[in-house]
Structures are given as C-alpha cells and as structure tokens.
Amino acid sequence: MRDRYDYVIVGGGSAGSALANRLSADEGTSVLVLEAGRADFLADPLIHMPAALMFPSGNPLYDWAYETEPEPHMGGRRVPHARGKVLGGSSSINGMIFQRGNPGDFDTWASFDGMAAWDYTHCLPYFKRMETTIAGADAWRGGAGPLKLERGPADSPLFQAFFEATTQAGFARTDDVNGYRQEGFAPFDRNVYKGSRMSASRSYLRPVRDRKNLDVTTLAMVTGLRWQGTRVTGVDFVRGGRSRHSVDAGEVILCGGAFNSPQLLQLSGVGNPDVLGAAGVQTRVELPGVGENLQDHLEVYLQHTSLQPVSISPWLKKWKAPYIGAEWLFLNRGVGASNHFEGGGFIRTNDEVAYPNLMFHFLPIAVRYDGTAAEGKHGYQVHIGPMNSDVRGHVHIKNADPRTKPAILFNYLSTERDRREWVEVVRAARHILSQPAFAPFDGGEISPGPDVQTDQEIIDWVAKDAETALHPSCSAKMGTDEMAVVDPGSMRVHGTQGLRVVDASVFPTITNGNIYAPVMMVAEKAADLIAGNTPLAAEHPPVYRAKQGMPLYPQGDPRNDAWDARTEIPSALAAVRDAQPKGDAR
Incomplete structure (x- = not known):
C-alpha cells in the first residue's frame, strides 16, 4: 500500500467496484479501495451460487445486519436490512434482479434544479455501456459492457400460468422491461451468467485486480476523514479490527451506500448541526440534507398453495443440497444455477400515475426471503409493493463512535397516499392470481389469507408482515436546493473540496424497480465526471409512454421528441377498482 493515492474509494460495493475499474483505467492514476468487509472468494458457493441467495442474509459473515428504529406505523417493529459485508457489497448477496427503472424516473430527476443532465436520454448511454445483454443489444440495450445479463427462462408451468393470467387480467406483455417498454410482463434480466452470480466485484474488480495502480484492501473500516479546513486530504481506517x-x-470518494455514506459524513462533522450536536460531533460543514430524504421499497408476499407438484419446493429439502451443489459446481446448471426470480412485470394501480407504480416478482415456490417455506407445501407467490412511495425517513448517527450503527427510520406507511396505494397493490395482485390460468394450480391463498379483505385489514397485514425489498437510497441526494448534499455536475459534497459521494444515497428519488442497475449507471456516469472525460452523448430512441403529462420537460423542449405519445389506460384497472369492498376504513 502506498502512502498517498489520487483516489481513495471508501467502500468496495457496487458503485465502488465500478469506479475502481474506470478510474484506474488511466495508468497514471493511483486508486485505493477500502472495503470494511471480507473478500468474495470464488470458492464460496453462498456468494456465487444464485439459488443460495437466502443464506447470506442474517449471517454475520456476509451481512452487516442493520435494522430500523421501531417503525411507528408498523406497530413498533424493527425492520431488518441486510447489507453486504463482502467485496461487491450488497451485489454479492442480493436477489440478482436487474431493473433499470422507468425512463420517467430519470426525467423526474432532471426536473429538479441543476439536474438536467440526469434525464433518461443522458443516462441511457451509461446503462448501455455497462451491459452485455445476452438476449441481444439494440437501441436500448448494451452489448459490450462488464455486466453480463442473462434473461430468465420463466418457462415452468407456473410461470406460464402467471403470464397467461396477466393477459387474462387485462394487462399487456412486453418484450423487455428494460428496453422500449417497461409497463407489462416479461422474463426478467438477471445478474447471472453461465449459472453464477455476476456481482459488481466479479464484473468490474476481478478482471482488473492485476493493475499496478489499483490496490484493494479488505477488512478495512474507515473511521474518519482527515481535513485541512474544508478540504479532505485522506482517511483514517482500522484494519482487521485492531x-x-x-x-x-x-x-476521497464515499461509496458506502445509503446508510454508511451519510454516517461517515456526519461522523466527520458534515450535516445538520442539531443531529451532529446531539451525537457529540462538532459541525465542520453545515449541510442539513445529510441523512434526510431516505427512501426504500417495502414489499409483501402473496402466497398460494399449488394443487399440482410443479413448484420447486421439494428442492428445499436439506438432503438434496449436496446434489444441487454438485450439479451447480461441476455442470453450471440445475436448481442452483438460477435465482428463480425469472419473470414479473410492472403495472399502474390507478389512472392518476404516469407510469407503473407496482412491480411484480413471481416466484414458483411459497417461501420467505430467508428460505422459510410455507409448511413444506407446493406453492407460488408474488412479491409486490409500491414503487414510488411518498414516505421519507432519515439516517442519524447516535454518537461519535464509528462502530455504532446509525439510527435508521423509514416511516413506512406514514402517509395517506402510501396506505391507499398499498390497498390498490394487494387488490391488483389478487386480481391477477384469481384468473382462470391459475385454476388448475390454485389451492387457495395462504398469505395473507381469505380473512384479510377490507382496506384496514390489508393495511394491518402489511404493517405486521411486510419486509424491506432492500433498496435504501436517497439519503445524500444530488441537487442544488437547500437540502441537497452532492453537486450533480461533479459528485462533490457541497461546501467541501476533495470529497465526493457516489452510491444509492445520491438518488434524488427512488427508481421504479430494484436499484442495483441505476446505482451502477450512476457510478459509470460519475466516473466520467470525476475523471474529467467528455460525457457520453445523449441518445434518443423512442420509449413507450402510457399517459400524457410525461416527461416533465417544458413544452417545445426537443427531449420530448424521444417519447411515444400514445395514451393507454388498462381496462384491468376498472376491474381492480370494482373488486374493492365498499365502505372500508382507510
């Protein structure tokens, strides 16, 4: 390790891996990655076998195991939040679902002051640069990037029934939810290639680890930033705990994610003076937005038993694990070679939203994320939750000790709109799962069950049973307003020099879908901004647009020409509304 580097990247997770690759491509630039977790050894099947995804969560060898403060609108529950404790960060333990988000998400970003260069047309070339889409490159998809993306086969009897049921329910199919049209149902892209997980570390770091100007140090927890006035000049860290x-x-570039980046800023005196003072930290740079605006996706599982033995439930039996492991290890195939989130889709639950506000993950088994099966029965389920909730939370340090986990509060279910959308979400899912295509399989709903019908019963069930989809973001947002933390044109922390943030915390608003893909896009784009490269030129392929009113550009702006102007309101929405019991408590 050298005494000095041009760039010190704090965090070897998703964004940190991408930045290390791109910034060290210049042989004259020295880069150090400091990762607090351990190495992601290739011999570790719990990281690299896709079907093993449930085992790292909650395991202290792989998971930092955060949890929220008691959530006031969820009966005081503390909601666990798994975060990757290995190189590659959460991309080494997540569900491997690759969703870019809706083009409207990025045009919403661009509607904020100073954010014009973050619209969809400017983000698209960075999405394409990072991808190798095995299904084929086109105007919307990349074909030569570090991330190899396979599309799920989604061809089992239960997946076939699911896709047929969505059509019967009145919703559309689409060729590619990450391409021209997000709205609709299709097989999903996954960070899986030839039967193995393609984490950010494996895709971006491992191929360049032999660069002489790149050092990667694991088990290195950064405890503080070193300053001269308002300029950051280095970092202090503890190696191996001692x-x-x-x-x-x-x-210094912070890539610690939505929890750790604001935590380190606050520990270093950057943030809201009231929060810092309460923790015994002297304010160095007053930035009230640090740790605020925290967002996430909450989700529930709607589970049914299956009358036919067509689910993958029998493979959960412990005595079958050696066979699954051997088939995966030696043949790169079998049950172990899939994450089993092979398909799903996006819909709007009401005709007021401009683009989908609900995402479906279909799974051909009834099981919780930790691997707990539903009484050992054959079954199936959908993972659902609102994508664009107006709920906002915070991340606040409790004291000046970097080893103390911060206080995390999302305020789930705290707004009227969020509660209303949750009722719509559950009813929309039930509408699909009740279609004739499932009749040969449907043995009845086991979660939440037939006793949960009214609006209030649905809300009460969500409060008791919902889990995080593990998409924390937006806690150090880009922008130029008084609550912004990061300059969108440079990724520098406002009021400082030599300090930048690049990770999910810089999102102004959460995107519509799993956040791994947009995190990697932000890192790709940030690498050019940091290195002083000419940004990739905007691209303008047509994109499906369901309603007038999007995108959010002024009339006459040429960027509006990139959008298809068709209007379509699915008739299925009326069916969902008509199924709603009258006179429910909200």
Missing part, C-alpha cells in the same frame, strides 16, 4: 492506519488522498 491496527490503525492513515492514507493521504488527492480525493
């Missing part, structure tokens, strides 16, 4: 080290840096 030995203390310091390193100088031309620039």
Whole structure:
C-alpha cells in the first residue's frame, strides 16, 4: 500500500467496484479501495451460487445486519436490512434482479434544479455501456459492457400460468422491461451468467485486480476523514479490527451506500448541526440534507398453495443440497444455477400515475426471503409493493463512535397516499392470481389469507408482515436546493473540496424497480465526471409512454421528441377498482 493515492474509494460495493475499474483505467492514476468487509472468494458457493441467495442474509459473515428504529406505523417493529459485508457489497448477496427503472424516473430527476443532465436520454448511454445483454443489444440495450445479463427462462408451468393470467387480467406483455417498454410482463434480466452470480466485484474488480495502480484492501473500516479546513486530504481506517492506519488522498470518494455514506459524513462533522450536536460531533460543514430524504421499497408476499407438484419446493429439502451443489459446481446448471426470480412485470394501480407504480416478482415456490417455506407445501407467490412511495425517513448517527450503527427510520406507511396505494397493490395482485390460468394450480391463498379483505385489514397485514425489498437510497441526494448534499455536475459534497459521494444515497428519488442497475449507471456516469472525460452523448430512441403529462420537460423542449405519445389506460384497472369492498376504513 502506498502512502498517498489520487483516489481513495471508501467502500468496495457496487458503485465502488465500478469506479475502481474506470478510474484506474488511466495508468497514471493511483486508486485505493477500502472495503470494511471480507473478500468474495470464488470458492464460496453462498456468494456465487444464485439459488443460495437466502443464506447470506442474517449471517454475520456476509451481512452487516442493520435494522430500523421501531417503525411507528408498523406497530413498533424493527425492520431488518441486510447489507453486504463482502467485496461487491450488497451485489454479492442480493436477489440478482436487474431493473433499470422507468425512463420517467430519470426525467423526474432532471426536473429538479441543476439536474438536467440526469434525464433518461443522458443516462441511457451509461446503462448501455455497462451491459452485455445476452438476449441481444439494440437501441436500448448494451452489448459490450462488464455486466453480463442473462434473461430468465420463466418457462415452468407456473410461470406460464402467471403470464397467461396477466393477459387474462387485462394487462399487456412486453418484450423487455428494460428496453422500449417497461409497463407489462416479461422474463426478467438477471445478474447471472453461465449459472453464477455476476456481482459488481466479479464484473468490474476481478478482471482488473492485476493493475499496478489499483490496490484493494479488505477488512478495512474507515473511521474518519482527515481535513485541512474544508478540504479532505485522506482517511483514517482500522484494519482487521485492531491496527490503525492513515492514507493521504488527492480525493476521497464515499461509496458506502445509503446508510454508511451519510454516517461517515456526519461522523466527520458534515450535516445538520442539531443531529451532529446531539451525537457529540462538532459541525465542520453545515449541510442539513445529510441523512434526510431516505427512501426504500417495502414489499409483501402473496402466497398460494399449488394443487399440482410443479413448484420447486421439494428442492428445499436439506438432503438434496449436496446434489444441487454438485450439479451447480461441476455442470453450471440445475436448481442452483438460477435465482428463480425469472419473470414479473410492472403495472399502474390507478389512472392518476404516469407510469407503473407496482412491480411484480413471481416466484414458483411459497417461501420467505430467508428460505422459510410455507409448511413444506407446493406453492407460488408474488412479491409486490409500491414503487414510488411518498414516505421519507432519515439516517442519524447516535454518537461519535464509528462502530455504532446509525439510527435508521423509514416511516413506512406514514402517509395517506402510501396506505391507499398499498390497498390498490394487494387488490391488483389478487386480481391477477384469481384468473382462470391459475385454476388448475390454485389451492387457495395462504398469505395473507381469505380473512384479510377490507382496506384496514390489508393495511394491518402489511404493517405486521411486510419486509424491506432492500433498496435504501436517497439519503445524500444530488441537487442544488437547500437540502441537497452532492453537486450533480461533479459528485462533490457541497461546501467541501476533495470529497465526493457516489452510491444509492445520491438518488434524488427512488427508481421504479430494484436499484442495483441505476446505482451502477450512476457510478459509470460519475466516473466520467470525476475523471474529467467528455460525457457520453445523449441518445434518443423512442420509449413507450402510457399517459400524457410525461416527461416533465417544458413544452417545445426537443427531449420530448424521444417519447411515444400514445395514451393507454388498462381496462384491468376498472376491474381492480370494482373488486374493492365498499365502505372500508382507510
């Protein structure tokens, strides 16, 4: 390890891996990655076998195991939040579902002051640069990037029934939810290639680890930033929990995610003086938005038993694990080679929203994320939840000790709109699962069950049973308003020099879908901004647009020409509304 680096990247997760690859491509630039977790050894099947995804969560070898403060609108529950404790970060333990989000998400970003260069047309070329889409490159998809993306086969009897049921329910099919049209149902892209997980570390870091100007250090927890006035000059860190080290840096880039980046800023005196003072930290740079605006996707599972033995439930039997492991290890195939989230889709639950506000993951088994099966029965389920909730939370340090986990509160279910959308979400899912295509399989709903019918009963069930979809974001947002933390043109922390943030915390608003793909896009785009490269030129392929009123550009702006102007309101929405019991408590 050198005494000084041009760039010190704090966090070897998704964004940190991508930045390390791109910034170290210049042989004259020295880069150090400091990862607090351990290495992602290739011999570790719990990381690299897709079907093993449920085992790392909650395991202290793989998971930092955060949890929220008691959520006031969920009966005081503390909601667990798994975060990757290995190189590659959460991309080494997540569900491997690759969703870019809706084009409207990025045009919403661009509607904020100073954010014009973050619209869909400017983000699209960075999505394409990072992808190798095995299904084939086109105007919307990349074909030569580090991330190899396979599309789920989604061809089992239960997946076939699901797709047929969505059509019977009045919803559309689409060729590619990450391409021309997100709205609709289709097989999903996955961060899986030839039967193995393609984490950010494996895709971006491992191929370039032999670069002489790139050092990667694991088990290195950064405990503080080093300053000269408002300029960051390096970091202090602890290696292996004991030995203390310091390193100088031309620039420090925080890539710790929505929890750790605001935590380190606050520990270093950057944030809201009231929050810092309560924790015993002196304010160095007043930035009230640090740790605020926290967002996430909450989700529930609607589960049914299956009358036919066509689910993958028998493969959960412990005595079958050696066979699954051997088939995966030696043949790169079988049950172990899939994440089993092979298909799903996006719909609107009401005709007021401009683009989908509900995402479906269909799974051909009734099981919880931790691997707990529904009484060992054959079954199937959908994972559902609102995509664009107006709920906002925060991340606040509790004291000045970097080893103390911050106080995390999302305020789930705290707004009238969020509660209304949850009722719509559950009813929309039930509408699909009740279609004739499922009749040969449907042995009845087991979660939430037939006793949960009224609006209030649905809300009460969500409050008791919902889990996080593990998409924390937006807690150090880009922008130029008084609550913004990061400059969108440089990724620098406002009021500082030599300090930048690149990870999910910089999102102004959460995207519509799993957030791994947009995190990687932000890192790709940020790498050009940091290195001073000419940004990739905007691209303008047509994109499906369901309603007038999107995108959010002024009339006459040429960027509006990139959008298809068709209007379509699915008739299925009326069926969902008509199924709603009258006079429910809200």
